[in-house]
Amino acid sequence: MSNTPYSLAGKRVWVAGHRGMVGAALVRRLAVENCEVLTAPRDSVDLTRQDAVERWMAASKPHAVFVAAAVVGGIHANDSRPVEFLTNNLQIETNIIATAHATNVEKLLFLGSSCIYPRMATQPINEDELLSGPLEPTNQWYAVAKIAGVKMCQAYRREHGRDFISCMPTNLYGSGDNFDLVSSHVLPALIVKAHRAQVAGDKSMTLWGTGKPRRELLYVDDCADACVFLMKNYSGDGMINIGWGDDVTIAELATTVAEVVGFTGQFIYDTSKPDGTPRKLLDTTRINAMGWRPKIGLKAGVDMAYRWFLDNVR
Ligand code: GFB
Numbered sequence: 001m002s003n004t005p006y007s008l009a010g011k012r013v014w015v016a017g018h019r020g021m022v023g024a025a026l027v028r029r030l031a032v033e034n035c036e037v038l039t040a041p042r043d044s045v046d047l048t049r050q051d052a053v054e055r056w057m058a059a060s061k062p063h064a065v066f067v068a069a070a071v072v073g074g075i076h077a078n079d080s081r082p083v084e085f086l087t088n089n090l091q092i093e094t095n096i097i098a099t100a101h102a103t104n105v106e107k108l109l110f111l112g113s114s115c116i117y118p119r120m121a122t123q124p125i126n127e128d129e130l131l132s133g134p135l136e137p138t139n140q141w142y143a144v145a146k147i148a149g150v151k152m153c154q155a156y157r158r159e160h161g162r163d164f165i166s167c168m169p170t171n172l173y174g175s176g177d178n179f180d181l182v183s184s185h186v187l188p189a190l191i192v193k194a195h196r197a198q199v200a201g202d203k204s205m206t207l208w209g210t211g212k213p214r215r216e217l218l219y220v221d222d223c224a225d226a227c228v229f230l231m232k233n234y235s236g237d238g239m240i241n242i243g244w245g246d247d248v249t250i251a252e253l254a255t256t257v258a259e260v261v262g263f264t265g266q267f268i269y270d271t272s273k274p275d276g277t278p279r280k281l282l283d284t285t286r287i288n289a290m291g292w293r294p295k296i297g298l299k300a301g302v303d304m305a306y307r308w309f310l311d312n313v314r
Contacts, residue, residue: 006107006232014038014062017069021176025224026066048088053095057103065108067096075276077183078139089145097152108164109231110153112146114280115139124283127239136277150239166239170282174220175308190254191309194261204266208273211251216281218244219296229292243282244294260302
């Protein structure tokens with residue numbers, strides 16, 4: 001592992017996936033980096049098509065690339081749309097990483113996800129646990145695609161000396177999140193459910209699963225800050241976990257959301273829905289040792305996410 005400083009000053013920096021929650025947070029964070037942020041218009045650059053990516057990168061010539069573009073979703077979306085989660089994500093990452101090599105991109109950061117680790121990995125999960133056991137069935141498709149992206153970066157580093165690095169963020173939430181109840185992750189779904197129940201004066205709200213699984217949550221702006229930190233300070237073959245450092249049960253998460261929203265009813269558990277991975281707390285020793293730490297705690301983060309929901313989605 002080496003920490004080769006890389007300056008973004010004066011560079012053209014492409015945020016692939018700039019309209020998504022993470023991409024938008026990266027654009028916000030890069031605004032203070034004295035670089036030129038590039039964003040590819042979604043209607044004219046289909047990232048699943050190699051020719052479109054090649055044309056875009058040949059014309060825009062980015063020096064650095066954040067690969068935050070992906071088909072993403074919660075446990076139900078992953079479990080019910082395997083073809084899209086596997087094939088579209090493989091296409092997007094292959095097109096961008098291969099073309100970054102072909103166009104001599106100086107540095108690339110690929111964003112993975114904590115669901116790539118084995119279902120029963122030792123907790124907290126160290127980066128070396130990758131491929132040490134069977135995957136969680138509900139998101140194995142997305143996980144295989146993301147694992148391939150990590151391996152692709154390692155292959156280009158090994159064979160062509162490319163400075164392509166990977167990071168593994170934990171479950172993210174915040175402004176710009178997907179609040180659609182079918183395809184979203186747990187936290188935005190809990191915000192919508194608590195809000196609707198509170199407004200309707202309902203006595204209860206329904207959660208999926210048993211409420212017993214544990215999840216680590218990181219506010220998306222902390223993740224963006226960590227990504228920029230790694231782009232500037234890390235160069236190595238190994239991937240780096242990005243997380244908060246501890247986790248809560250889904251029931252505890254729902255309690256925090258209910259407090260923020262002002263919902264005072266009961267939780268009903270729909271155990272016909274899957275729990276997914278029992279736990280996936282990341283070991284963040286590596287990034288902490290480099291000097292990065294998150295800033296936005298769960299209560300403050302849920303409050304910010306709820307305000308964004310009220311201002312932009314309700
Ligand atoms: O966030 P989530 O959808 O995905 O679900 P994962 C987390 C936990 O929250 C599961 C429970 O145990 C769900 O059963 N849950 C309770 C709910 N109520 C709800 C609800 O209304 N909606 C949702 N969505 N969940 C994802 C992967 O796994 O982690 C993604 O599928 C990605 O690919 C992401 O890697 C980081 O945390 O289980």
